[in-house]
Amino acid sequence: MSDVREKDINRGYLGFIKSISSVSEGKKKRTLGSLLGIFRHLVGIALKVSAIPLLYLYGILLIIWTRCKFLFLKKHPLSPLHQKALHYIPEFISQYPMHLYPIIAKSLEMAFIKESIERITRDLRGGVVELAIGDGTFSSRIFSEKNRIVGFDLNPYSLIQVKKYAHVRQCVVADCLNPPIGAGGASLIVSNNFLHHVTNKEGTLKHWAAIARYALFNENTNYWAEGWLKPYVLKSIGFKWAAQKAADQIAARSLQTLWEKPQLGILVRQFYDIEREESFFHEKVFFLSSICSALLFCYGPPTPELQKRVMNGIFAPLTKKITYHLAKALIEYDAILKRDRDVFICWSLESKQLEQNVVGDGIKLICPDCRERLQGNQCVRCQRSFDEIMGMLFLLPKELTQEIPFREEKAQLLGEEHL
Numbered sequence: 001m002s003d004v005r006e007k008d009i010n011r012g013y014l015g016f017i018k019s020i021s022s023v024s025e026g027k028k029k030r031t032l033g034s035l036l037g038i039f040r041h042l043v044g045i046a047l048k049v050s051a052i053p054l055l056y057l058y059g060i061l062l063i064i065w066t067r068c069k070f071l072f073l074k075k076h077p078l079s080p081l082h083q084k085a086l087h088y089i090p091e092f093i094s095q096y097p098m099h100l101y102p103i104i105a106k107s108l109e110m111a112f113i114k115e116s117i118e119r120i121t122r123d124l125r126g127g128v129v130e131l132a133i134g135d136g137t138f139s140s141r142i143f144s145e146k147n148r149i150v151g152f153d154l155n156p157y158s159l160i161q162v163k164k165y166a167h168v169r170q171c172v173v174a175d176c177l178n179p180p181i182g183a184g185g186a187s188l189i190v191s192n193n194f195l196h197h198v199t200n201k202e203g204t205l206k207h208w209a210a211i212a213r214y215a216l217f218n219e220n221t222n223y224w225a226e227g228w229l230k231p232y233v234l235k236s237i238g239f240k241w242a243a244q245k246a247a248d249q250i251a252a253r254s255l256q257t258l259w260e261k262p263q264l265g266i267l268v269r270q271f272y273d274i275e276r277e278e279s280f281f282h283e284k285v286f287f288l289s290s291i292c293s294a295l296l297f298c299y300g301p302p303t304p305e306l307q308k309r310v311m312n313g314i315f316a317p318l319t320k321k322i323t324y325h326l327a328k329a330l331i332e333y334d335a336i337l338k339r340d341r342d343v344f345i346c347w348s349l350e351s352k353q354l355e356q357n358v359v360g361d362g363i364k365l366i367c368p369d370c371r372e373r374l375q376g377n378q379c380v381r382c383q384r385s386f387d388e389i390m391g392m393l394f395l396l397p398k399e400l401t402q403e404i405p406f407r408e409e410k411a412q413l414l415g416e417e418h419l
């Protein structure tokens, strides 16, 4: 099965999913059982908690620095996108306290998606799918109950959290690189913060463009990896080779394959007509935000539970205030920068292959092996039947079925808000 994992960087998630299934309480206790283990654990907690005051101090200094910068600027009108993003900041503060990277990225993404979804779904009678829906926390902020979407994800331990949302009518465990949906079997594909976790972007978009007429997704550029603290500082002081090496390591560790913006534009235009494109979150602003991540000891949006509990506890009023004003200041700063080194790009697209929307409100699910239609949960050609476990339909191709062993007793291991 090792070749399954080598095919695409996305398959790096298989090891993570398997590790959830196999985690044992005994192992955890043994690690903590030794004296050295307990000592390390306590030092870790002390370090993480003592970095919180530094995080607040950094936030306050950055707000002052940004405000001073604006004092010397004559005019700084915000783009409509940046203007709208400011309204969404409060929604993300308790999920990502003092964690500026996910707050800025998701507020700007929300500003783009909300407007585009509204326009596209006005004439749709269903057929909306979200690929790589994750734990559904972002999805629940984008869609409303009337949308009734079908959510797909490779990780059942994330997808299990999605069931509770009223806007989701079905949950399917599937490979989002080649979703088990027939040609023209959906009307709109939405996929947020996923394509950067895929090596074979071309093959993936080819599949997506054959499934639905409309698509709404985003991608990270090479500046996502280059903008983190270590590579950015190394690059600034002239160590370009070391900076590139550090950026490559960060991309690999975060399971990302990153391209430059012009390359991504060429790729998307192969399969889609671009209805709207916006890029945002300049590398410089990303770097300033990454210092918050460093003080939280994390890479990527998931915010460590310990610091989150402390900041959302007795310090909640302080956290809310600093996080909001810092996010606002950085979004306003982002708005005045050139768009040549942006980390994020969002697209609203129309497929070059499909002109029709799916008829009715359902989507056409197919067998992931022979790509034939299903009758109930069974393939009409190969007769393979697919399990429905805890409200999730497992529609995985044979080579992935063995790689994703789902254990019901571990279903809540990741928690409601783990992304």
Ligand SMILES: [Zn+2]
Binding pocket: 367, 368, 369, 370, 371, 372, 379, 380, 381, 382, 383, 384
């Ligand atoms: Zn089949």
